[in-house]
Amino acid sequence: MIPRPFEYHVPRTLPEAIALLGELGDEAKLLAGGHSLLPMMKLRFAEPGHLIDLGKLSELKGIREVASEICIGAMTTENELIWSTLLQAKCPLIVEGARQISDPQVRYRGTLGGDISHGDPGNDHPALMLALDASFVLAGGQGKRVVPADGFFLGTYMTLLEPGEIMTEIRIPVPQAGTGSCYAKLKRKTGDFATAAAAVTLRMSNGAVSDVRIALTNVAPTALRAAAAEQSLLGKPLDEAAIAEAARLAMDVCEPVADLRGDIEYKTAMAGEMTRRALTTAYSRAAH
Numbered sequence: 418m419i420p421r422p423f424e425y426h427v428p429r430t431l432p433e434a435i436a437l438l439g440e441l442g443d444e445a446k447l448l449a450g451g452h453s454l455l456p457m458m459k460l461r462f463a464e465p466g467h468l469i470d471l472g473k474l475s476e477l478k479g480i481r482e483v484a485s486e487i488c489i490g491a492m493t494t495e496n497e498l499i500w501s502t503l504l505q506a507k508c509p510l511i512v513e514g515a516r517q518i519s520d521p522q523v524r525y526r527g528t529l530g531g532d533i534s535h536g537d538p539g540n541d542h543p544a545l546m547l548a549l550d551a552s553f554v555l556a557g558g559q560g561k562r563v564v565p566a567d568g569f570f571l572g573t574y575m576t577l578l579e580p581g582e583i584m585t586e587i588r589i590p591v592p593q594a595g596t597g598s599c600y601a602k603l604k605r606k607t608g609d610f611a612t613a614a615a616a617v618t619l620r621m622s623n624g625a626v627s628d629v630r631i632a633l634t635n636v637a638p639t640a641l642r643a644a645a646a647e648q649s650l651l652g653k654p655l656d657e658a659a660i661a662e663a664a665r666l667a668m669d670v671c672e673p674v675a676d677l678r679g680d681i682e683y684k685t686a687m688a689g690e691m692t693r694r695a696l697t698t699a700y701s702r703a704a705h
């Protein structure tokens with residue numbers, strides 16, 4: 418299908434983009450990689466009269482370490498995440514997650530900021546961000562604010578982003594040395610979204626779990642943390658029984674919808690299985 422006609426704007430600076438967004442209001446949509454927005458426009462689920470292309474804003478690009486955080490510009494593409502030697506060395510979970518997103522074509526265009534801002538529970542970065550305890554910089558007419566990933570995702574396609582705001586940067590605390598992590602994703606074929614997936618970060622100390630975060634993809638209206646599963650592991654050795662119990666508790670928080678990827682029972686079971694696999698692999702990668 419063909420989208421409705423729209424006007425195309427290419428601001429050169431962030432203040433220019435924010436001003437345009439304020440001026441055009443609800444009629445405008447931000448365009449990043451376009452790999453979620455353009456399909457929706459072609460199906461006429463989204464019918465913006467104006468597109469504001471963020472592609473020329475160099476301040477929204479790049480990956481750098483600042484003090485104890487890794488700061489990633491919102492317009493950084495999936496492939497740039499995958500190729501980043503800084504992320505490979507210090508935050509391999511993002512690299513592992515990005516490598517499992519769709520196919521090479523999508524990864525050349527799709528951006529980290531777009532994947533998060535879209536608020537699609539099928540997208541992979543929301544759960545990765547929850548597991549990494551990330552925060553997001555949102556800039557608007559009133560200035561900038563920094564919000565945690567935990568609490569950012571309000572519902573399907575709904576986030577804390579206000580209409581006049583642009584996500585400019587993603588901040589991730591540098592994982593401590595010895596942290597193990599894993600993103601376990603079940604998909605039917607290359608290019609498909611997750612049937613279910615689990616992101617885990619894990620630290621061990623004196624034979625016991627000292628820190629763990631577990632987040633799930635595509636088994637609820639938003640990416641979600643499995644808080645009870647995390648709690649069940651803290652302070653204990655990570656043996657098979659503990660992992661099985663955490664997987665059971667992760668399944669308890671799932672509310673998937675049945676679709677071509679499976680029915681509710683199957684998707685819930687797969688969320689448990691992905692949790693089990695992610696915990697097992699994260700453990701094998703953690704120092705202990």
Ligand SMILES: Cc1cc2nc3c(=O)[nH]c(=O)nc-3n(C[C@H](O)[C@H](O)[C@H](O)COP(=O)(O)OP(=O)(O)OC[C@H]3O[C@@H](n4cnc5c(N)ncnc54)[C@H](O)[C@@H]3O)c2cc1C
Nearest residue numbers: 447449450451452453454519527528531532534540541584
């Ligand atoms: C065939 C196919 C398979 C896919 N499979 C997966 C998958 O397995 N996993 C996955 O995670 N994703 C998948 N995607 C989605 C893909 O990763 C998209 O690129 C991503 O969801 C959106 O990023 P984008 O840069 O393309 O954003 P766009 O499509 O340009 O924008 C998406 C939405 O976010 C808003 N937006 C974008 N950037 C910002 C910003 N900086 N601030 C505020 N709002 C912003 C836009 O206005 C729009 O509403 C798939 C896409 C396709 C076409």
